Amino acid sequence: MRLEPVLFGIFTLAWLLAIFVLAVGRSLDSPLPVSLYHLYGLAVFGGWLSGNVYVQRTARTPRKARLRALLVYLLGPPGLLFLTHGLTSVQSQARVPLAPVYALGIYVVFFMVPVSFRRMAEPRE
Numbered sequence: 001m002r003l004e005p006v007l008f009g010i011f012t013l014a015w016l017l018a019i020f021v022l023a024v025g026r027s028l029d030s031p032l033p034v035s036l037y038h039l040y041g042l043a044v045f046g047g048w049l050s051g052n053v054y055v056q057r058t059a060r061t062p063r064k065a066r067l068r069a070l071l072v073y074l075l076g077p078p079g080l081l082f083l084t085h086g087l088t089s090v091q092s093q094a095r096v097p098l099a100p101v102y103a104l105g106i107y108v109v110f111f112m113v114p115v116s117f118r119r120m121a122e123p124r125e
Contacts, residue, residue, distance in 0.1 A: 011076030021086035034087045043103040046077045047110030
C-alpha cells in the first residue's frame with residue numbers, strides 16, 4: 001500500500017476543517033491548552049519530518065511521481081498548522097492574526113533544508 005493516498009486523505013480533511021473554522025470565524029474551543037509556541041513547534045517538526053520523508057520516498061522515482069509526492073508533502077501538512085491555529089483561543093488568534101502564515105513560512109524553510117541537500121547525498125558517477 002502506498003503512503004501518499006492515505007496522507008492525502010488526512011491532509012485534505014485537515015484543510016477542510018481549517019477552512020470551515022475560518023469560514024465560521026470562531027475558535028473550536030479546544031480543551032487542550034494550545035498556544036502559539038505549540039503551533040511554531042509543530043511547524044518546525046512537520047517541515048523537518050515531511051522534507052526528510054519526501055527525500056527518502058522519492059529517491060529513485062520518476063519526475064512525474066516526484067511532483068505528485070511534492071504536492072502531498074509540501075502542501076498537505078500546513079492544513080494541520082491552520083487547524084491547530086483554529087484550536088487556539090480567540091484572544092490568541094486576535095493578538096497574532098498572521099500566526100499561521102508565519103508558521104507556514106517556518107514549515108517551508110524546514111521542509112526545503114533536506115530537499116535542497118538531497119543532491120549532496122547522491123553518489124556521483
